[in-house]
Structures are given as structure tokens and as C-alpha cells.
Amino acid sequence: MRNEILIAVITIIMVSCQNKQKPEQRNIIKAIAEDTLAKTVAGTADLSDPPVKDDKAVKTIQKQLLVLLKSDLPAMTKEDRFFYYEAFDLNNDKKSEYFVGFSNPYFCGSGGCSGYILNNDGSIINLFTVTDFPIYVAKSSSEKFQDLIVSSKGIFHLIKMKNGKYPSNPSVKEVWKGETPKESTKVLDIDEKKLEKYSF
Structure with a gap:
């Protein structure tokens, strides 16, 4: 059913665009529509809905970053002042x-x-340094918080909550032996997930 709806939408777009667009624009739109249609028929198109933007979370994070980075702000350029979450x-x-x-x-x-890592109310749990993204959430836990597998300089380290904090420098912690578990959840996969960028 989803495929049929997608095919109908693509057909309508192609027909309406052919009447209004210049010849070179029609060819681009036609190529995109044909590519999407081919991927849909082959079952390789990404038909998942984009993640819902949480405006409250973004505002909470922006507000906290302005506090945490107050002394850094004068030295930062506009291009420096963005984050992913x-x-x-x-x-x-x-x-x-x-x-x-x-x-x-x-x-x-x-x-x-x-x-x-911030709490839901924006208060800080942790600052990390020398960290490569993504971060993996392990199945094990310490102090009721799940352990994390963090890459630093290309080496994975297991970090655990201790006294209400994760260690800030993962590179000095226990090296993770073996590959990252396939069942681990990846967070902050900035490159692969194409996460939205926000300013602060």
C-alpha cells in the first residue's frame, strides 16, 4: 500500500513539474523520481519517517550550552556555535x-x-573529551546507568558510571576487548544518521 501511494505521488509530481519547469529541471526531477521508484520497487528505499524534532529538548540544550560555555563564547565564531544531539x-x-x-x-x-550528557532537565551529567562518535550504549550497567563503549583515538573503551559521573576522558579507561556488540545502540552517529545541526 505504501509503495502504491509513493508511486502515485511521484507520478503527480512528474506530471505537474513537466508543465512548469524548464527542460533541464524536468530531467533532474524525472531522474530523482525514477531513482526513488526503482529503489522502492527493489525494496532498498528508506521509507522510514524522519525523527520528530523535539523543540523542548533543543531549547533546553541551547540554554545549558550558553551557561556551560559562557567563558568560551567570546572566542567562538558563528560556525563554531552548533551542536548535534x-x-x-x-x-x-x-x-x-x-x-x-x-x-x-x-x-x-x-x-x-x-x-x-545532560539530564532531561538540562543539568549536566558529564563532559567528554577526546571522544569519537558514535557512542555505543552497552547492555551492562553501573549505578543504575548503562555502561558506554566509547572510541577514543580509534580504540574502544568501556566506561562506567561511578559516583554519579562517567569518566570524562575515555582514553584512560579499560580497553574494550573485541568488536563493538552488534546489539549495542549507537548514539550521536553524526555522519551515518545525518543528524540535524542546531545553533546555540
Whole structure:
């Protein structure tokens, strides 16, 4: 049923665009429509709905970053002032924590990037340094929070909650032996998930 609806929509777009667009624009639209149709028929098209934007979460994170980075703001350019985030409930309290990451030169260096984990209310749980994204959420837990598998300089480390905090520098913690578990959830997969970028 979904395929039939998609085919009908593509057909309508192609017909309406052919009447209004220049010849070269019609060819581009036609090529995109044909590619989408071919992928849909072959079962390779990504028909999943895009993630719902949580305006409350974005505003909470923006507000907290302005506080956490207050002394850095004068030195930052407009291009430095953006972040990515992903929500995940780390302690099964039915409230998501927010993983906040950066991917620009102000926050990233040869060892990796900086990032934060914030509570649902915006208060800080952790600052991370020398971290490569994505971060993997392990099945094990410590102090009611799930352990994390974090890559730093290309090496995976297992980090555990201790005294209400995760270690800020994963590179000095226990090396994860073996490959990352396939069942682990990836968060802040900035490149592969094409996460939306927000300013602060």
C-alpha cells in the first residue's frame, strides 16, 4: 500500500513539474523520481519517517550550552556555535538523557571531540573529551546507568558510571576487548544518521 501511494505521488509530481519547469529541471526531477521508484520497487528505499524534532529538548540544550560555555563564547565564531544531539534513556526512568556532540575545530582535535550528557532537565551529567562518535550504549550497567563503549583515538573503551559521573576522558579507561556488540545502540552517529545541526 505504501509503495502504491509513493508511486502515485511521484507520478503527480512528474506530471505537474513537466508543465512548469524548464527542460533541464524536468530531467533532474524525472531522474530523482525514477531513482526513488526503482529503489522502492527493489525494496532498498528508506521509507522510514524522519525523527520528530523535539523543540523542548533543543531549547533546553541551547540554554545549558550558553551557561556551560559562557567563558568560551567570546572566542567562538558563528560556525563554531552548533551542536548535534540524540536522546536516550540511560537509567530506565522513562525520561531521556541528551547526548550532545560537536564536530567543528573549536571542539575537535586530533584525539577526538568534546561532548556532553545532560539530564532531561538540562543539568549536566558529564563532559567528554577526546571522544569519537558514535557512542555505543552497552547492555551492562553501573549505578543504575548503562555502561558506554566509547572510541577514543580509534580504540574502544568501556566506561562506567561511578559516583554519579562517567569518566570524562575515555582514553584512560579499560580497553574494550573485541568488536563493538552488534546489539549495542549507537548514539550521536553524526555522519551515518545525518543528524540535524542546531545553533546555540
